[in-house]
Amino acid sequence: xxxxxxxxxxxxxxxxxxxxxxxxxxxxxxxxxxxxxxxxxxxxxxxxxxxxxxxxxxxxxxxxxxxxxxxxxxxxxxxxxxxxxxxxxxxxxxxxxxxxxxxxxxxxxxxxxxxxxxxxxxxxxxxxxxxxxxxxxxxxxxxxxxxxxxxxxxxxxxxxxxxxxxxxxxxxxxxxxxxxxxxxxxxxxxxxxxxxxxxxxxxxxxxxxxxxxxxxxxxxxxxxxxxxxxxxxxxxxxxxxxxxxxxxxxxxxxxxxxxxxxxxxxxxxxxxxxxxx
Numbered sequence: 001x002x003x004x005x006x007x008x009x010x011x012x013x014x015x016x017x018x019x020x021x022x023x024x025x026x027x028x029x030x031x032x033x034x035x036x037x038x039x040x041x042x043x044x045x046x047x048x049x050x051x052x053x054x055x056x057x058x059x060x061x062x063x064x065x066x067x068x069x070x071x072x073x074x075x076x077x078x079x080x081x082x083x084x085x086x087x088x089x090x091x092x093x094x095x096x097x098x099x100x101x102x103x104x105x106x107x108x109x110x111x112x113x114x115x116x117x118x119x120x121x122x123x124x125x126x127x128x129x130x131x132x133x134x135x136x137x138x139x140x141x142x143x144x145x146x147x148x149x150x151x152x153x154x155x156x157x158x159x160x161x162x163x164x165x166x167x168x169x170x171x172x173x174x175x176x177x178x179x180x181x182x183x184x185x186x187x188x189x190x191x192x193x194x195x196x197x198x199x200x201x202x203x204x205x206x207x208x209x210x211x212x213x214x215x216x217x218x219x220x221x222x223x224x225x226x227x228x229x230x231x232x233x234x235x236x237x238x239x240x241x242x243x244x245x246x247x248x249x250x251x252x253x254x255x256x257x258x259x260x261x262x263x264x265x266x267x268x269x270x271x272x273x274x275x276x277x
Contacts, residue, residue, distance in 0.1 A: 002142050002143050005081075007079060007080045007081065008078075008079050009076060009078050009126040011034075011074065011075075011127060013072070013073075014036075014067050014072070014074070014075070018066065018067070020065050021064050022057070022065060022077070023062040024079070025059065025060065026081060027057075027059060027080060028056075028058060028059060028081075029057040029078070030054060030055070030078045031056075031076070031078075032077075032116070032119065032123065033049060033055075034051070034074040034075065034076055035051075035072055035074040036069060036071040037207065038050075039068050040106075040108050041064040041066065042063045042064075047108045048068065051116070052113060052116060053109065054116070054153065054156055055107075055108050056157070057105075061105050062106075076123045076124075078149065080150070082096055084146070087143075088143065088146060095154075109157060111156040113202075115156055119153065123149070126142070126145060129141075177205065177209060180197065181220070181224055185224055185246070186247060187247060189221055191205060205217065225247070226248075226258055226261050226262070228246050230262075232245065233266060239251065239254070239266045242266070254266060
């Protein structure tokens, strides 16, 4: 039987809070960023954390969480006791031993996007169940969801170390993103496409790109496409065709974006170029 004292799930909203201390006390705590991003301060070390990370805390530890952007920060915490781990174990899997084997006191690890989303959906359901009246087989249902969530978390821990080693040996270079955009500028480029191309989380790409360039990836791509538009106008290409060539949408989209970026319309720019030919 699952005792409600063995676990809890909370939604933590950081409304106008600069820093919040999270204490694990007797629990193992696992934290997930649902919205926004943050810094996790632990043992005189600060680490960035976003939607693709899992924050782990063993019992009797604490961390400080600090929002790192103006976007609303929402974090879900799952707290579990050693007693619950024991109850959810079976002959093949000793969850107590597994959690004690994972080498962490407090840590931030990368997780597979699909795995992270699945765990978050389970947490949402557990939060919802707290406010619902008893339904058929509730205890079995909760036990099953907690078992799945914990196994997925442990698997993420197991695979995290090799991934971290890969990152150290092959540093993710924003230069590769620049090169890819330049080579595919006449195509539609999205974060989802870059994630598949570079095998790196789109959240990581977005975060590192903004940190390096000061621009969002979308804004940079639009600027690069508009620079190409200028070049094609200078070469005498028809303005209507240019919008299609650059994959920037309709002529109206090109007109608005061009005017906003350069202060004149494509036609006005063409007329300016003609003066000097």
